[in-house]
Amino acid sequence: MFVLAAPGLAPLVQSELSDLPGVEVTDVGNDGRADVVLCTVDAGREAALLRLRTADDVFVELGRTFRSEGDKPPWIVRRVLRPGRLEAATGLWRSTNPGPGSRGRGGRAGRQRLTYRVVARVLQERTWKRTELRRALDAGVSDAEPSWRADDPAQIEVWALEYTKGRFVAGLRLTTVRMRQHGGRESERPGALRPPVAAAMVALAGSPPDHRPGRAGRPDSPGRSGKSRSAGLSGTLLDPCCGSGTILAEAKAVGWEVEGRDIDASAVSASRRNADTPHVQDGDARDLDLPDASVDAVVSNLPFGRQYAVQGDPAVWIADVMAELARVTRPGGRVVLLVPELPRSAVPSALRLRDRHQVRLLGTTSTIWAYDRR
Template identity: 30%
Template sequence: MTKIFILTTRGLESISAAEIAELDGVTVTETSYRRIAAECSGSLAPLLGLRTVDDIYLDLAHWEGVFHTRDMLAQFNAWSDRLDVQQAAINCRQVRPIPLKPIFSVSVSFIGKRNYTADEVKNSVSDSITFTHGWTYTADDREANLNIRVFVEHEEAYVGVRLGSHAQHERLYKMVERPGALKPTVAAAMLRLVDVQAGQRLLDPCCGSGTILIEAALMGASIQGGDNDPEAIKATRVNMKDAGVQGEIEQWDARVLPLRDGSNKRIVTNLPWGRQTFVNEELGSFYMQVCGEMERIVAAEGRIAILTSTPDLLHFNYLQLIQSLEISLFGQNPTISVYGATR
């Protein structure tokens, strides 16, 4: 039985836990702030297919008594002497090649104030592993064969080794970024919230660089989307090509969509919001018109998921709010709102 912990976006913990629990041989044992603990009795490879999580780590240790004082730096070093990083490397070799003497990096994150820095903790941990195992440390995660993560939560710390070669939220198809581009894991979570199925038609009327569309296509959906910005259309097409997916992409005004009434069962979109982007008009008027178009073209049994930091601007005549979920993104706290038809 291999113990793992998985990091996700704040607010998406329950969605990620549900996705993890669907894997054969994987049991979720705990769900907390941004972190999900689980046990895997079979192959680790299917874990790398998770779409809603930020990162996956093999569980190395759980340290208690992590205080804010500087003498903790010596304690971090002593605790690290006992980390079984050799077994973690063996487990990682199930899914990717790892040298016998790997290059490693260390990542550290805190909840709560400390009298020491993340870099000082990195040095304490890396010095121990370098001395004990003869591995080579690098400060650049991109150069490392293995990444060791120390996740400090108040007076506890969870330590793990990243299973994959890169963070799970990093998608290789994201070749072209645009202002306001959506985090792929959030896009995948939004699609799960409206239960997008293979073969189902999925529309994103404000597609930006195409993240929602690509994630939906990788789930087997038939995708259609557009944007009023020609550069966004170019970015979407480049990213779709890199992802190896196809769909209908058009330049259009989301307030006047060239689509039939009731023609889409699922609509998922990241509307312009907050500091991430802007529209050249009053936001309330834009939202009202776009909501009117989405309401017109959604099927009677359809679902709509919208991400915005101003959910109070969303207005529909007959669609009802089914679910509302606040998350952390871009240093802000936007909301995913799910609407459904009642007619």
């Protein structure tokens, strides 16, 4: 099998895959638009990959080959579209995608004519064009499954990718748009973070610590503004610029208690709906209404002037925000941020850089920064 992820997230996808029993990563590449992580999966454990939170798409592998074994699209397709693999992959697709056309061949839906489309991606077109590979793949699928009908959109998608120079892999996609969006958002806003990217950032914050004895509820204590806020609750993750609430939703899904703040009232409303939590309030990331060392982690997609502008000088704004995030995070906690640049001068001495991952999102390069709170 293989999975696709946002460019730059392959190491985090590999980490998530390593936690799955019966799964071993065998190769990693990039097809020019997405990271590609190939793996072997023990029989019966394939459905576990559909629960990956950092991946965009999951495929049943149909075959691999090299350009060096014959650099013509029809030859490549014959090698990656192995006999019997397409039928077996379709059986797995039926079992993981309930609905019209996905029941067994003997059932009423199983006798319906399935629709399919093909996708081809190549890293270079010096010897032939990507469209030639797509036509050859279309012909190969039609020959293997003559009862299928080409359409777009379609029930079945078969992809052939040059995932690293001279290496090809083909697969049948198991995931749907709803799976990729982790169920979807009730309220959409421009520039909303993709759920798998949010999940990867939450993963970098680590696992939520157990609740401390006697603190199973949400006790309140006065914040800097004098308002009542949760304080010292183990397992709390804060997003101080929560936007659509995607990070909060992903954090909740893996067991974190969440707190959200945003200076935009419409974002507060959207976050409350999307993350299904009342613990989102109006707030300025430069002056949070939270006590010192009151959260275990901070994870946020900071505005950097494309979709949403910051107030005042951006350099001053980021320095003020970083100081405030260091203040509210407990020692031993973590701060994970998505922002293209973080000048060293803006990072307080209480934060030590642990990791960073350059990612490409919607044609824009940015960086995920992970800091340990000293």
